[in-house]
Amino acid sequence: IYSKSGQFQYALSDNDTKTRRYPVTCLKFYANKDDLKVDHQKMLAATYTAGYVKIWHYSTQQCVFTFDETERQPLALDFNSTYTHLFVAGSDCAINCYxxxxxxxxxKFQASQSRENMDGHKSRIHAIRSHPTIETIFLTGGWDDTIHYWDERTLHSQKHFPGPHLCGDALDIVAEHQVILTGxxxxxxxxxxxxxxxxELIKDVFKNNATSMLYCTKFSLKEYILCAGNDKNEAIIYDYSKLKMVGGxxxxxxxxxxxxxxxxxxxMIVGSGKNIFIVNDKSRIR
Known part of the structure; x- marks a missing residue:
């Protein structure tokens, strides 16, 4: 973990991560502003392809809980809008809710046995995003080129649309504009x-002139979009209203x-190969 100025602060590891040195696929801070316990504001959730999800208290570098997911590879996670539930998606096409x-x-949310209804994923899930204001709603996407809508009150997806091929944390919901971003x-x-x-598709921003295949897409500061990937090996910030590059x-x-x-x-913090880059708002690399 690094400070906002780019200074190294904490390294999180325990016997599990030292014994089985597998990749971390997703990180999410516990950011519940209504939780009055100070220590709870310093927690971080992480998925490991070794088959577990860990909750870290990062300021003390202690793992406070481990979810056992050894029957699959957990690949993505997110909290619901009230931070009462944790969704974990993985290689088995299902989403566990804790x-x-x-x-x-x-x-456990997954497709039904129906051959007539496509009410769940048929391949690995690489992205999950909870609705920022609707507590029970979340979206998922992955290798099967579909985005699924889920409601916690039903175990199968409520609807879906085809198109996006997601291989990383490249799904976001912009509640203010009632839109979905995919990379x-x-x-x-x-x-x-x-x-x-x-x-329905509103805008295909780089239909024929994409510079990178995207692993990451996020909405930032209400008016910007972050896109990152390989080919051009880049992380770029775009103005949301004009869809023009402003830095990166x-x-x-x-x-x-x-x-x-x-x-x-x-x-901006960027993970590329074995390197981590910290880029400030004047586009200087540290």
């Missing part, structure tokens, strides 16, 4: 904007597999 207080599995790992039609209610880094030695921005300003 009560974050009791740490118990309470739901596909392919040569064309990478960054796309969809109507949240209907699932490109032509790195390796592909960019993960990236994120500061919640308060356009500082």
């Amino acid at each position: 009560d974050f207080t009791t740490k118990k599995l309470i739901h 596909s790992w392919r040569k064309s039609s990478t960054l796309q904007i969809w109507d949240f209610t209907t699932g 880094i490109t032509d790195l030695e390796n592909g960019v597999y993960c990236a994120d921005t500061d919640v308060n300003r356009l500082n």
